[in-house]
Amino acid sequence: MTNDEGCLPKVSVIVxxxxxxxxxxxxxxxxxxxxxxxxxxxxxxxxxGSHDRTAAIIQTAIKKAASxxxxxxxxxxxxxxxxxxxxxxxxxxxxxxxxxxxDADCRPQPxxxxxxxxxxxxxxxxMAVGEIIALPGxxxxxxxxxxxxxxxxxxxxxxPFYPYGQTANLAVKRQILxxxxxxxxxxxxxGDADICWRMQQQTDWQLDFVPTAIVKHRHRSTxxxxxxxxxxxxxxxxxxxxxxxxxxxxxxxxxxxxxxxSRWLLKELPVNSxxxxxxQTPPIEIIGTPIGLFGAWARTAGQKTAQLxxxxxxxxxxxxxxxxxxxxxxx
Numbered sequence: 189m190t191n192d193e194g195c196l197p198k199v200s201v202i203v204x205x206x207x208x209x210x211x212x213x214x215x216x217x218x219x220x221x222x223x224x225x226x227x228x229x230x231x232x233x234x235x236x237g238s239h240d241r242t243a244a245i246i247q248t249a250i251k252k253a254a255s256x257x258x259x260x261x262x263x264x265x266x267x268x269x270x271x272x273x274x275x276x277x278x279x280x281x282x283x284x285x286x287x288x289x290x291d292a293d294c295r296p297q298p299x300x301x302x303x304x305x306x307x308x309x310x311x312x313x314x315m316a317v318g319e320i321i322a323l324p325g326x327x328x329x330x331x332x333x334x335x336x337x338x339x340x341x342x343x344x345x346x347x348p349f350y351p352y353g354q355t356a357n358l359a360v361k362r363q364i365l366x367x368x369x370x371x372x373x374x375x376x377x378x379g380d381a382d383i384c385w386r387m388q389q390q391t392d393w394q395l396d397f398v399p400t401a402i403v404k405h406r407h408r409s410t411x412x413x414x415x416x417x418x419x420x421x422x423x424x425x426x427x428x429x430x431x432x433x434x435x436x437x438x439x440x441x442x443x444x445x446x447x448x449x450s451r452w453l454l455k456e457l458p459v460n461s462x463x464x465x466x467x468q469t470p471p472i473e474i475i476g477t478p479i480g481l482f483g484a485w486a487r488t489a490g491q492k493t494a495q496l497x498x499x500x501x502x503x504x505x506x507x508x509x510x511x512x513x514x515x516x517x518x519x
Contacts (some may be wrong), residue, residue, distance in 0.1 A: 199224065209241040350389070437491055
């Protein structure tokens with residue numbers, strides 16, 4: 189495999205979509221703007237049981253993309269409600285030597301794909317992980333996530349068990365998936381860590397970080413969305429503990445919550461308020477501690493209540509019955 193001009197590896201970019209009508213126009217615009225040569229890439233958008241205008245938006249976009257020589261495909265995964273099952277559907281339909289992933293609420297930058305695949309020309313590198321940065325935040329929660337780089341891959345790459353990348357920005361050689369299997373289709377969270385760890389445990393392939401291959405991500409803007417996000421992280425902790433034996437997250441005690449809130453109220457709040465007025469710190473830092481504690485509480489709740497279903501232990505394979513449903517654009 190080589191990245192020389194005129195001999196680029198074929199890449200399949202897979203995006204699972206669930207009720208994505210608000211995000212799809214910008215996402216598709218970002219995909220159409222990629223600098224990776226159009227003849228060497230296909231974009232597979234996999235509808236995971238949407239009941240909004242997702243299908244219509246994608247099918248309209250297929251026609252526009254075709255006029256530019258860009259291959260955009262619409263697939264469906266309606267048997268299993270899981271983004272990992274949707275990704276598996278995309279993988280089975282993919283024609284590329286390299287499989288890249290991003291999400292509907294991401295905005296890949298124009299040179300994202302071109303930069304992401306470069307390390308995969310090395311024989312020792314099996315996966316490439318790009319960076320995830322925040323779109324400019326409007327709400328306090330979005331600004332908090334942006335200020336704390338919540339989704340930065342540098343956090344997951346520093347995991348004490350094995351490094352891993354999030355599927356919002358990850359590429360893998362197809363031959364690895366043939367060797368270790370696909371995603372666990374019934375897993376609802378933690379599947380990106382699981383597949384990265386399986387590669388590192390079962391093969392000699394290595395994972396490489398490409399900080400310049402950037403996708404921008406829309407953060408959660410309401411308390412309900414924020415709570416669901418951190419509960420899901422807690423569920424992921426529990427599932428990965430069951431699947432790989434990794435340590436569970438340490439839970440804060442009631443006294444620790446009270447101590448941190450007291451310290452915030454008596455020390456951090458007045459100090460950060462003065463710094464914010466003097467433009468020495470972002471205003472969001474004034475309430476950063478209570479937001480962080482709320483996230484920690486939600487993550488603990490998710491970890492406590494999560495139970496890994498037996499089906500979620502199953503690993504899908506390329507030669508399994510695909511259940512593929514691909515649609516041509518309607519005239």
